[in-house]
Amino acid sequence: MQPLPFRSRSYPSPAEAEHIHDSELEALKAGDEAAFQSLIHRHHGPMLRLAMSHVGDRGVAEDVVQEAWLTCLRSLDRFEGRSSLKTWIFGIVINVARARRRKEARILPFASFWRRDDSDSRRPTVDQSRFGSDGMWRAGPHSWDNVPESKVLGGETLQKVKAAIESLPPKQREVILLRDVAGFEAVEVSALLGISAANQRVRLHRARAAVRKMLEEYLG
Amino acid sequence: MNCRQVVELMTDYLEGTLSAADRARFEEHIAGCDGCRAYLAQMRVTRRLVGRLADEPIPEPVERELLEAFRNWRLP
Ligand SMILES: [Zn+2]
Numbered sequence: 399m400q401p402l403p404f405r406s407r408s409y410p411s412p413a414e415a416e417h418i419h420d421s422e423l424e425a426l427k428a429g430d431e432a433a434f435q436s437l438i439h440r441h442h443g444p445m446l447r448l449a450m451s452h453v454g455d456r457g458v459a460e461d462v463v464q465e466a467w468l469t470c471l472r473s474l475d476r477f478e479g480r481s482s483l484k485t486w487i488f489g490i491v492i493n494v495a496r497a498r499r500r501k502e503a504r505i506l507p508f509a510s511f512w513r514r515d516d517s518d519s520r521r522p523t524v525d526q527s528r529f530g531s532d533g534m535w536r537a538g539p540h541s542w543d544n545v546p547e548s549k550v551l552g553g554e555t556l557q558k559v560k561a562a563i564e565s566l567p568p569k570q571r572e573v574i575l576l577r578d579v580a581g582f583e584a585v586e587v588s589a590l591l592g593i594s595a596a597n598q599r600v601r602l603h604r605a606r607a608a609v610r611k612m613l614e615e616y617l618g
Numbered sequence: 619m620n621c622r623q624v625v626e627l628m629t630d631y632l633e634g635t636l637s638a639a640d641r642a643r644f645e646e647h648i649a650g651c652d653g654c655r656a657y658l659a660q661m662r663v664t665r666r667l668v669g670r671l672a673d674e675p676i677p678e679p680v681e682r683e684l685l686e687a688f689r690n691w692r693l694p
Pocket residue numbers: 534535620621622624647651653654655
């Protein structure tokens with residue numbers, strides 16, 4: 399398992415971050431193939447998930463990722479590093495995916511691909527029947543510490559996670575993918591999606607709570 | 619703070635956006651509540667498991683094509 403990217407207080411200041419990415423950007427601009435290869439390896443999974451969240455179909459999503467990389471290459475010379483390289487790349491993925499979805503939607507209307515979108519609602523995320531009239535757990539969740547690690551980390555659990563993410567409303571899915579799969583900071587996601595810090599947090603909360611719920615059904 | 623309120627503050631807590639006073643009350647509740655402690659641990663595991671979706675190897679043909687595009691990119 400990949401270690402959880404450490405992302406709390408020690409996040410570098412914007413100036414430092416830019417400096418870190420600078421060397422990678424310089425390498426790319428200089429035509430360093432190894433740098434490009436490392437970049438596409440690192441970002442492929444998160445980019446594919448993000449594209450799939452927009453276009454639904456995996457094959458189309460793979461096209462979107464490829465087109466996004468080609469767009470990056472075409473515009474790289476004009477990229478001045480005002481945002482981090484990673485933010486810039488993911489911004490392009492989102493744009494390409496959105497354009498592709500509009501195109502696909504003209505061909506076959508996007509069916510009820512998701513339910514009603516309550517992404518920004520503050521309604522409770524936990525079934526209220528689980529609490530007594532005093533607001534305390536009637537039957538609290540069980541610790542997963544006793545679930546065998548092989549089950550927690552197993553392929554079936556991963557499938558549950560994928561299914562849970564796919565069933566999320568798009569706005570929540572986008573945020574949880576950018577935060578927990580692509581590893582962006584909260585401020586970066588707010589900027590990428592053009593949403594407030596509060597909305598970013600609410601969507602993340604609803605998304606994680608929904609995935610947790612589906613995992614609880616499986617892990618106990 | 620009761621459990622019903624605490625579960626809805628989990629993300630604010632993990633994001634470090636609770637006020638100092640709310641954070642203290644949250645932690646005080648958690649310290650004495652097995653259910654909420656388990657829930658918080660589950661949210662952390664959930665975050666980690668979602669992170670595993672990143673492990674998706676790039677298909678070889680796609681990689682080859684992109685590397686070729688990169689090589690050609692510098693050519694006039
Ligand atoms: Zn509690």
